[in-house]
Every structure is written in structure tokens, then in C-alpha cells.
Amino acid sequence: MTNLLTMRLLAVGQRSETVRRANLSAIVRELHDRGPLSRSELVTRTGLTRSAIRGLIGELVAAGLVAEERSLSSGTPGRPSPVVRLASTNAVVLALEISVDSLAAAVVGLGGDVLDLVRVDRPRSHLSLERTVQDLLDVLERLAPPWREDDRLIGIGVGVAGIVRRSDGFVALAPNLGWRDVALGRQLGEALRLNVPIAIANEADLGALAEHRRGAAVGSDNVLYVAAEVGIGGGLIVDGRPLTGAAGYGGELGHLPVNRDGLACGCGAIGCWETEAGEAALLRRAGHPTDGGRAELDAVLREAASGAPQAVRAVLETGRWLGYGLAGLVNVLNPGLIVLGGLFGRIHPFVAEVLAEELEARALPASRDLVRIVPATLGSDAPLIGASELAFEPLLADPAGWLRRPTSQPQRASA
Amino acid sequence: MTNLLTMRLLAVGQRSETVRRANLSAIVRELHDRGPLSRSELVTRTGLTRSAIRGLIGELVAAGLVAEERSLSSGTPGRPSPVVRLASTNAVVLALEISVDSLAAAVVGLGGDVLDLVRVDRPRSHLSLERTVQDLLDVLERLAPPWREDDRLIGIGVGVAGIVRRSDGFVALAPNLGWRDVALGRQLGEALRLNVPIAIANEADLGALAEHRRGAAVGSDNVLYVAAEVGIGGGLIVDGRPLTGAAGYGGELGHLPVNRDGLACGCGAIGCWETEAGEAALLRRAGHPTDGGRAELDAVLREAASGAPQAVRAVLETGRWLGYGLAGLVNVLNPGLIVLGGLFGRIHPFVAEVLAEELEARALPASRDLVRIVPATLGSDAPLIGASELAFEPLLADPAGWLRRPTSQPQRASA
Numbered sequence: 101m102t103n104l105l106t107m108r109l110l111a112v113g114q115r116s117e118t119v120r121r122a123n124l125s126a127i128v129r130e131l132h133d134r135g136p137l138s139r140s141e142l143v144t145r146t147g148l149t150r151s152a153i154r155g156l157i158g159e160l161v162a163a164g165l166v167a168e169e170r171s172l173s174s175g176t177p178g179r180p181s182p183v184v185r186l187a188s189t190n191a192v193v194l195a196l197e198i199s200v201d202s203l204a205a206a207v208v209g210l211g212g213d214v215l216d217l218v219r220v221d222r223p224r225s226h227l228s229l230e231r232t233v234q235d236l237l238d239v240l241e242r243l244a245p246p247w248r249e250d251d252r253l254i255g256i257g258v259g260v261a262g263i264v265r266r267s268d269g270f271v272a273l274a275p276n277l278g279w280r281d282v283a284l285g286r287q288l289g290e291a292l293r294l295n296v297p298i299a300i301a302n303e304a305d306l307g308a309l310a311e312h313r314r315g316a317a318v319g320s321d322n323v324l325y326v327a328a329e330v331g332i333g334g335g336l337i338v339d340g341r342p343l344t345g346a347a348g349y350g351g352e353l354g355h356l357p358v359n360r361d362g363l364a365c366g367c368g369a370i371g372c373w374e375t376e377a378g379e380a381a382l383l384r385r386a387g388h389p390t391d392g393g394r395a396e397l398d399a400v401l402r403e404a405a406s407g408a409p410q411a412v413r414a415v416l417e418t419g420r421w422l423g424y425g426l427a428g429l430v431n432v433l434n435p436g437l438i439v440l441g442g443l444f445g446r447i448h449p450f451v452a453e454v455l456a457e458e459l460e461a462r463a464l465p466a467s468r469d470l471v472r473i474v475p476a477t478l479g480s481d482a483p484l485i486g487a488s489e490l491a492f493e494p495l496l497a498d499p500a501g502w503l504r505r506p507t508s509q510p511q512r513a514s515a
Numbered sequence: 516m517t518n519l520l521t522m523r524l525l526a527v528g529q530r531s532e533t534v535r536r537a538n539l540s541a542i543v544r545e546l547h548d549r550g551p552l553s554r555s556e557l558v559t560r561t562g563l564t565r566s567a568i569r570g571l572i573g574e575l576v577a578a579g580l581v582a583e584e585r586s587l588s589s590g591t592p593g594r595p596s597p598v599v600r601l602a603s604t605n606a607v608v609l610a611l612e613i614s615v616d617s618l619a620a621a622v623v624g625l626g627g628d629v630l631d632l633v634r635v636d637r638p639r640s641h642l643s644l645e646r647t648v649q650d651l652l653d654v655l656e657r658l659a660p661p662w663r664e665d666d667r668l669i670g671i672g673v674g675v676a677g678i679v680r681r682s683d684g685f686v687a688l689a690p691n692l693g694w695r696d697v698a699l700g701r702q703l704g705e706a707l708r709l710n711v712p713i714a715i716a717n718e719a720d721l722g723a724l725a726e727h728r729r730g731a732a733v734g735s736d737n738v739l740y741v742a743a744e745v746g747i748g749g750g751l752i753v754d755g756r757p758l759t760g761a762a763g764y765g766g767e768l769g770h771l772p773v774n775r776d777g778l779a780c781g782c783g784a785i786g787c788w789e790t791e792a793g794e795a796a797l798l799r800r801a802g803h804p805t806d807g808g809r810a811e812l813d814a815v816l817r818e819a820a821s822g823a824p825q826a827v828r829a830v831l832e833t834g835r836w837l838g839y840g841l842a843g844l845v846n847v848l849n850p851g852l853i854v855l856g857g858l859f860g861r862i863h864p865f866v867a868e869v870l871a872e873e874l875e876a877r878a879l880p881a882s883r884d885l886v887r888i889v890p891a892t893l894g895s896d897a898p899l900i901g902a903s904e905l906a907f908e909p910l911l912a913d914p915a916g917w918l919r920r921p922t923s924q925p926q927r928a929s930a
Contacts, residue, residue: 348849434765461785467762
């Protein structure tokens with residue numbers, strides 16, 4: 101559809117400006133996704149001509165978005181091609197995360213450099229939206245200050261452990277935070293008073309985005325990301341693009357019903373996947389208090405590693421239920437890759453075999469034979485990294501809008 | 516991504532040809548999706564200029580793909596705008612369907628006119644691939660012959676009740692046909708000997724495509740289509756595009772595990788959704804033979820309509836299991852619309868209330884409040900119509916490739 105839309109714009113007389121914008125986007129996105137590239141590599145990757153690359157990079161250099169430097173000789177004959185890199189500190193985003201047991205903030209530069217990151221643990225008690233926003237402001241104060249300078253801040257991305265409407269950051273439900281129908285987007289905007297867009301999404305959706313851009317799922321177009329933190333969150337990449345659903349609520353894998361005679365879930369339903377495969381289920385089976393948080397989880401995993409029978413059985417049974425749900429999702433979605441995050445990434449070494457058995461028993465062979473299951477690689481900061489990617493998206497889609505100096509091109513088409 | 520790709524093509528010197536092709540595609544797709552339109556409406560819908568529309572339509576008329584006619588005055592002042600319609604008999608596709616209890620073939624003209632359709636019932640016995648292909652050739656013989664004339668046949672689309680690899684029409688598994696690992700694409704190509712592309716897909720995926728293009732889901736971008744025939748098939752539309760998954764196996768909703776202590780499924784697993792919500796489950800609960808096919812189903816639905824207690828209970832219990840699975844899929848996918856096909860469309864009036872109750876109990880309120888559940892509108896020919904849409908896709912994406920007369924534009928970029 102984008103294709104047609106672009107073509108229509110072209111046809112009504114904004115041809116060269118639209119092409120220029122799309123080409124700038126292609127260059128900045130390549131550099132953002134892959135890191136510094138030589139001009140020759142950019143020619144190869146974008147399909148643009150050498151002279152077009154030169155001109156567009158000139159614009160980006162003038163605007164301070166990229167820098168060029170002579171490369172060292174690569175050993176091949178001929179003049180070395182200059183290396184182009186993003187000026188990561190000149191365009192930065194704030195990434196924020198509201199997790200059940202911590203708050204975090206990071207300053208991330210264009211290209212994905214994490215310039216500063218602060219994470220503050222907090223108790224798993226239900227705190228009000230107002231209190232949480234205030235606590236987030238306190239976390240922000242602890243970040244190194246340069247992101248406030250000049251106009252370098254281009255956007256804010258926020259991950260939250262809840263079900264979020266993408267259009268305005270309204271949180272419909274965050275059972276593990278104790279929130280229902282809270283206007284996080286509006287309140288955060290009023291509290292931060294920074295004149296840049298705020299984009300808010302579910303933290304597992306952002307974990308999926310992060311693993312797809314920078315982690316275990318780079319290069320995979322159909323990805324199922326599933327992470328257990330307190331609940332089970334998930335994010336789907338379909339044909340290379342995040343699945344959001346009709347309003348941004350997609351990917352609530354934890355609330356797939358798996359046991360009609362199961363336990364009550366925080367969402368109000370019975371026998372959701374997270375009641376059988378989530379953190380509390382593991383703690384319960386291992387005979388640990390289910391409200392013990394990370395310390396108890398660490399203890400169970402230590403016991404399992406040392407072969408304590410109840411802990412081993414608890415981990416395996418939890419792995420079976422993980423596999424039970426995964427099998428259904430494999431049949432529905434035919435992913436090429438499953439990325440296990442949070443607790444699931446940690447138990448992966450213990451449960452790889454029972455996962456394979458569950459998929460063998462329940463997933464269709466055609467889909468099962470295609471899918472690989474791997475642990476996430478970005479660790480617990482994945483949602484924060486995903487939040488930064490969300491905040492960069494408008495710049496990546498149209499860097500021309502961020503160029504500060506007027507160019508020789510007419511700017512009528514700006515929007 | 517398409518956007519970038521197009522832009523890259525533009526940048527390397529094929530600007531006007533690429534724009535022309537995209538504009539031809541926009542016009543033909545509008546006419547195909549919406550039916551005859553005046554030139555003025557085409558101007559509005561495509562964003563192209565009046566003169567661009569005139570030129571491109573001239574090309575399409577010369578090639579015999581569209582016809583123009585004076586419209587009757589619409590009552591508004593000014594010269595009436597000519598009406599543009601597709602010349603549907605000049606570009607046709609063959610649509611074929613291999614269903615469990617019937618074979619069907621249709622000739623469909625550009626724009627979606629079904630020019631001829633033959634459906635032949637067959638027993639639900641497992642017939643070999645070779646026998647099925649031979650029977651399909653016999654069905655084809657009964658179609659009105661004009662589709663064989665000239666070069667008007669542009670493609671073949673095939674729907675099959677199995678799990679199909681999109682790239683080559685290899686059927687990995689079709690439990691209700693008794694097939695495993697059969698090269699349907701290759702065998703059909705060799706048997707038909709028609710020099711046009713053959714595209715093969717799962718029949719429920721095609722049902723979803725058809726309902727999205729021409730049925731209950733027109734205008735909805737996030738759609739869950741679920742149809743019970745012998746098994747349960749499904750198709751997903753995500754952000755306006757069919758979800759195929761990594762290899763085309765996506766949408767196998769019938770094999771979502773719902774009952775760990777359930778019955779054996781034809782796929783080899785235990786307690787798949789179709790063992791609880793499918794046709795056989797309804798027949799079993801109603802006390803009818805489960806291998807009775809449509810006649811027994813009709814009998815159960817008649818009994819339920821007349822209030823016979825066992826039939827009513829059987830329909831309601833089947834509806835509960837339908838709702839149980841739908842609730843999970845609503846949480847995972849956040850669809851805006853659920854379209855019920857086949858048996859589910861027929862029982863919808865009986866079970867609308869229990870479906871709402873199950874969603875109330877198990878689906879997250881945010882997603883549940885957004886979703887509407889409606890019966891399919893295209894009836895049992897939906898997969899056949901979807902097969903025709905699949906076969907038209909290459910022409911819709913690039914009609915220039917089908918223009919028979921050379922134009923004034925250079926054709927170097929043809930591929």
C-alpha cells in the first residue's frame with residue numbers, strides 16, 4: 101500500500117522531493133540497522149548511484165546526522181571508500197520502561213548506541229499512575245544531562261507491562277501494575293513537558309522489536325517472541341513487521357486459554373497460559389512463595405541446576421506447559437523463529453528437550469520442522485531498546501523532516 | 516520495504532516506466548476491487564491527474580483490459596464523466612478447489628465476475644493425488660470452453676483442504692484427504708499443460724482472502740476468518756495483508772491445542788480445537804454418526820432449530836468450544852472482525868450468545884470490546900473466489916506486463 105501511495109504522490113508533481121526523501125530514509129536506515137558502512141557498501145545496499153549517495157550524504161553531513169571519515173586501506177586495490185557513520189549523539193531518544201519490579205530510562209543515540217541507562221528496582225506493589233510517573237521523573241534526573249541540550253532529542257519511546265492503545269498510549273489493563281483504563285500517554289506528556297512525540301507500547305511487543313532489530317531475530321521475518329517476567333508477554337513479527345492488531349493490543353500470548361479447569365488469572369479469566377507456564381506457576385511447583393520475586397526465582401533455578409528433584413520437576417513441568425502453548429502458536433502463525441525471553445530464556449537450557457517433545461506431539465510437522473527455538477540475546481533491557489527503536493521510527497521513515505538546513509529542493513511537500 | 520525497493524529502482528534510471536507501471540496497477544486494482552468507476556471517481560481514488568488517468572486508460576483500452584462508455588447524466592451539472600469498466604472476459608483465471616467432499620472449477624473474469632462454475636460432489640474417501648487430478652480435469656471439461664481461446668487465460672489459482680507450501684504448491688499434510696507430502700503443484704502443472712502460473716494455497720486462507728476482498732470483511736484490516744468444514748480451517752488478515760507465515764503454513768487454527776485430555780485428532784495430536792469445535796464433535800454430541808457428512812449435519816441443525824434438546828445442547832456446547840478458542844485468538848491477534856464460515860456460519864444464529872459469554876469470560880476486555888463476530892457472506896464458494904483472487908494478483912500488481920500492444924514508453928525495465 102505504501103508503494104501505491106508513494107507512486108500517487110509522485111504522479112501529482114512531487115516526484116523529485118519524494119524520491120529524495122525515500123532515498124535519505126534508505127541510507128539512514130541502513131546505517132542505523134547495520135552500523136558504519138563505506139560509501140561503496142551503501143551503493144550496493146541501497147541500489148543508489150555513487151553520485152546520488154554522495155549528494156545525499158552531503159546533505160546528511162551538513163545537517164549533522166552523519167559523519168564521514170577516510171577508511172584505512174582495506175588491502176584491496178584502488179582508492180579506499182570513505183566510511184559513513186551516524187553522528188549518534190546529535191539525534192537521541194529517551195527510552196523509558198515501566199516494568200512490574202523496576203523503572204528504567206535510557207538515552208539512545210541514532211544507530212542504537214546506548215549513551216546512558218539507569219534502572220531502579222522497586223517493590224512489586226501496585227503504585228498509582230501518578231506515583232509511577234513521578235518516580236520515572238526521578239529516574240530521568242539521574243541520566244547524564246546532555247540529552248536535554250539543543251534540539252538533539254527527537255522522541256520518547258515507552259514500554260509498559262500492560263495492554264496499550266498505540267494511538268495515544270492509553271493503558272486498558274496492566275494487571276501486574278494494578279492499572280485499568282489509565283491515560284499514561286497524556287499524563288506522561290504533561291509531566292515531561294518535552295516538545296517531542298511520545299510513543300508507548302507493550303513491553304513484550306518492544307522486546308520483540310528489539311530482538312528483531314538487534315538481537316536473536318535479526319534477519320528473521322516471521323518471529324514469535326515470548327517472555328515471562330511476572331506475567332507472560334509476547335510480540336509477533338509477521339513478514340518483517342510488528343503485529344499490533346486492530347488497536348495495538350495484539351500479542352497478549354499470556355492470556356491464551358490452555359486449561360479449562362485451571363487457576364484464576366490476574367486478567368479475570370481461568371486457566372490462561374501464564375497461570376501454567378508463568379513465574380508464579382514455577383515457584384508454586386517448586387514449593388517457593390509465589391510472591392517472592394527474582395530472589396526466589398534465582399533460588400529455584402539454582403536448585404534445579406544442582407539437581408534438586410522438586411525444582412527439576414517444577415522446571416520441566418513449566419517447560420511442558422510452555423511447549424503446549426508454543427505448539428498451538430506454531431500451528432496458527434508458522435513462525436520461522438521463536439525467541440524465548442525473561443524467565444523462559446533462563447530455563448531454556450533445562451527445558452529444550454521437553455519443548456521439542458511437546459512440539460513433536462502437538463505441532464504440525466510442516467511448521468514444526470521449520471521453526472527454531474532460541475533464547476533472547478538482549479537480556480532484560482530488550483524492552484528499553486525496543487522503546488528506543490519505536491522512538492526512532494519517524495526519523496528513520498523520513499529523515500528529511502529532521503534536516504535543519506534548507507536544501508536546494510523545494511519543501512512544499514513537507515508534512 | 517516495497518516502498519524502498521521502488522524508490523531504488525527509480526533512482527537507477529527507470530523512473531517514468533516504474534511510475535507508469537505503478538499507476539496502471541492502481542487503476543486496475545481500483546476497478547477490480549470496486550467495480551466500474553467514472554473517470555472522476557478514479558481521479559479521486561488514485562490521486563492521479565485527469566490527464567494521467569486519460570493516458571493510462573487509453574493504454575488499457577488499447578490492450579483490451581478495460582472499456583469506456585458514456586455514463587448517463589447523474590443529475591449533477593456539467594459533462595458526465597465516462598464510466599470505466601474492466602473487460603472481464605478478456606483476462607480470465609481458472610479457479611480450482613480440492614475440498615474433502617467436492618471438487619470445483621470456475622472461470623472468473625478480471626473484476627471478479629464468475630463466468631462459469633462447476634462443482635461436483637464426491638465421497639469423503641481418501642483418493643490418491645493422481646485420481647484427484649484426473650477428476651479435476653474431468654470437472655474442467657464441463658466448463659464453458661471460451662477460457663481456452665486466444666491468450667485470455669492469465670493464471671490458475673487452486674485451493675486445497677491441506678497445509679500447502681506457497682512457493683511450489685507442495686502439500687505437506689491434508690489429513691482429511693489422506694495426503695502427506697504430495698507434489699500437487701508439480702502434478703497439476705504437468706496434467707493441465709497450460710502455459711500460465713499456478714498458485715496453490717490452503718482453502719481456508721483463500722476463504723479469508725475472498726471474504727476480505729468481496730465478502731463480510733471488506734474494509735477490515737485485521738481479520739480472523741475461521742471456518743468449519745470437515746476440519747477447522749482459518750485464515751488471518753494482518754494490517755490488510757494475508758498472514759502466510761514462514762512457508763505458507765500459517766492459519767492452521769484447527770490444531771490449536773485446547774484440551775490436554777481430549778480426543779485424538781487427524782493430525783496425530785490430542786485435543787486440537789477441531790476435535791471439540793469441529794463437525795464431528797457436533798455430530799457426536801447430537802448422537803448422530805460422525806461420518807455422515809452434510810446430510811447428518813443438516814439433520815442436526817434442523818433438530819436444533821425445532822428445539823430438540825440433545826441437538827440444542829450439542830450446538831451450544833460446540834459453540835462454547837468455538838468461543839473458547841476464539842477468546843485466545845482474540846488475545847493473541849487483536850482482530851477487529853471475526854468472520855465465521857462453513858458450519859460456524861450456519862450455527863452462528865444459535866450460538867451468538869454463548870460466544871459472547873465465552874469472550875466475556877476469557878478474552879481481555881480491551882480486545883473483546885473492539886471485535887465484531889459476523890457470519891461469512893460468500894457461502895461455500897469462498898475458497899474458489901479466493902483462488903481466483905490469488906491467480907489475479909500478478910496482473911493486479913503489474914498490469915503493464917499483460918499489455919499486448921507496445922506503447923510509446925520504453926520497455927527496458929520489463930521483468
